[in-house]
């Protein structure tokens with residue numbers, strides 16, 4: 310019978326421990342191998358952070374109270390009468406923006422939005438002055454006239470911030486999409502954004518100058534469907550993808566004028582526009598879009614405005630975990646402003662790509678399952 314007394318057990322454990330310790334390979338300065346690997350990884354990450362912070366990432370801008378006040382002088386918000394645009398305007402009031410101009414087509418919706426914001430200003434003891442301008446962002450002559458009217462008014466200073474939020478969506482399988490729909494979405498979502506920016510930019514660049522005490526900012530509103538082509542969004546996705554090339558090129562041009570360009574990628578957001586789109590959204594589109602969850606217009610607007618007011622404003626403005634993953638996966642040659650995002654893009658993109666394949670697998674299954682269900686319904 311083996312001797313299993315406590316004394317013997319302790320003695321055996323001590324022997325085993327010393328044997329197992331001897332088995333761990335010792336390396337430089339007596340460190341075990343895994344310790345050395347950790348130290349090397351730590352040093353590489355530390356060096357990368359230093360190079361990013363000191364050399365590669367854009368410099369943090371000065372944003373004293375006074376400079377922030379300059380930036381928050383006059384914000385123009387297209388699509389400001391509803392949904393995300395209206396929430397952006399409210400967020401600007403919260404941040405004490407002095408003048409806010411809302412742009413949209415429907416005058417009665419604009420006036421209702423102004424009333425809502427004026428009431429918000431009064432109840433929250435703010436000082437923002439709200440004005441509205443009715444124009445279709447997709448009609449170039451009208452947009453240039455609007456920019457001239459708004460920017461040459463003697464009582465209101467030139468815009469310092471431009472939030473391009475106006476846009477619309479629709480979804481249908483490609484073969485069921487009307488031919489005119491491609492032009493309509495491109496006209497509002499892409500051309501509408503390009504026209505407005507082209508019309509306002511010259512005014513934003515002059516007057517007080519664009520020195521470091523007078524930063525300006527321009528925000529574009531793409532969509533998660535502008536990072537990933539989704540079933541049912543052949544027309545919509547293309548119009549939102551176009552904004553990426555536009556924004557990347559523009560930021561390279563105007564950065565030296567102290568004008569920030571940012572591109573936001575909202576996921577499904579609870580707005581009147583979203584409600585309208587849901588009325589005839591294909592089931593596949595709905596199920597795939599739902600994987601990123603539903604955000605409130607306030608959540609999206611708060612992040613957009615906060616991002617515009619950062620010392621180092623991010624180029625990609627994303628929402629939620631899926632938004633973060635997509636932004637890093639699709640970063641390509643777009644500028645990066647966050648050290649964490651840069652580290653993720655340098656060292657962990659392969660892992661993100663692997664995870665993304667599970668999403669694509671899931672999306673493929675959704676598309677096949679719904680197709681099968683439809684075929685079964687048809688044959689009944």
Ligand SMILES: NC(=O)c1ccc[n+]([C@@H]2O[C@H](COP(=O)([O-])OP(=O)(O)OC[C@H]3O[C@@H](n4cnc5c(N)ncnc54)[C@H](OP(=O)(O)O)[C@@H]3O)[C@@H](O)[C@H]2O)c1
Pocket residue numbers: 387388389390391392393394412413414415416418444445446447474475476477478497501530531532533574575576577578579580581582583
């Ligand atoms: N809600 C979402 O799930 C979601 C997700 C991703 C991205 N987005 C994007 O976010 C932006 C806002 O969407 P939302 O959901 O807040 O939409 P919304 O509630 O329908 O509001 C759209 C706003 O844009 C204005 N607008 C539309 N077409 C215009 C035009 N041709 N000229 C001038 N103004 C125009 C609308 O006013 P009028 O109709 O009176 O002109 C309204 O003020 C859009 O660019 C959309 O593509 C939305």
